[in-house]
């Protein structure tokens with residue numbers, strides 16, 4: 001947990017704190033922060049910026065504001081979602097899966113690759129990828145930003161070597177070919193704000209079918 | 213207890229809410245923070261009626277979750293900000309807001325008093341640094357927190373290329389950090 005080498009950018013952490021990211025990106029940030037004390041500290045700093053901004057301005061309230069709030073309190077506390085504990089999936093991801101790693105409903109997505117799309121709002125896509133040890137994911141570029149968080153095993157690409165907890169932040173320009181390490185199968189959470197573009201013909205045809 | 217924001221011992225008020233369900237303590241927290249939460253929601257683009265309703269919900273959550281407030285990890289302003297931000301996401305976008313694991317601010321033991329004081333001092337410095345930022349950087353930070361704007365949308369709105377915006381936000385943050393160090 002302490003040897004995470006690839007982190008979130010300040011602007012992603014700030015946007016998460018401000019609450020302006022698409023849901024799928026929020027999920028990737030929450031999942032990385034669940035594993036990374038450094039990014040958690042930075043995030044708490046950005047939350048403090050939010051707190052300082054909150055302190056600055058005031059708006060007059062309705063006359064019965066406090067009374068209505070007390071009435072609302074009287075209706076009781078909303079149910080608290082139980083946090084799931086899983087050795088592979090961080091809490092927020094397990095929450096979207098509706099269980100631990102064994103509850104993931106994988107679908108084939110090419111040779112040696114399986115995926116499961118997580119139910120987020122449509123402005124960005126979050127999916128779990130299961131890449132067999134030693135397998136290369138087809139060379140792809142993408143139009144938007146792509147975040148890939150390693151949850152099990154490891155992969156390498158042009159940008160380096162990524163292990164559990166590491167997150168790759170890839171922008172538009174990057175074309176990369178992730179290859180899973182031999183040994184353990186690699187499981188990642190991958191988030192994109194635009195569809196991927198595969199270079200070879202077959203994955204491209206498969207793209208609408210698999211929503212990648 | 214003074215109503216002056218610099219003087220009020222918010223951790224103590226929150227303890228009273230948590231341990232004794234003290235309505236007078238809640239009224240004090242409400243008098244200070246409710247107008248700020250409402251302003252925050254309106255600065256985020258919510259109309260007055262919706263901001264009022266959403267604010268009541270946020271303040272009710274402050275009551276219900278009082279046991280999760282840990283003054284050694286966040287000031288009351290910061291903690292209430294996170295609640296208001298989450299509620300804003302729920303209400304405006306109808307998205308779920310995934311939260312990190314283990315961010316249940318719940319202290320089993322009482323937080324050491326020196327940690328609470330150190331955090332409050334640091335946060336005061338942050339507020340001062342924020343107030344002293346040059347107008348242009350200040351603008352960008354406000355846009356980042358109050359606009360529902362992504363970086364590329366900010367670029368379109370200000371006519372500045374994306375790289376410049378990102379580096380300016382970064383510079384603003386570096387300055388903030390510097391001022392806090």
Ligand SMILES: [Zn+2]
Nearest residue numbers: 007008036039
């Ligand atoms: Zn990190």
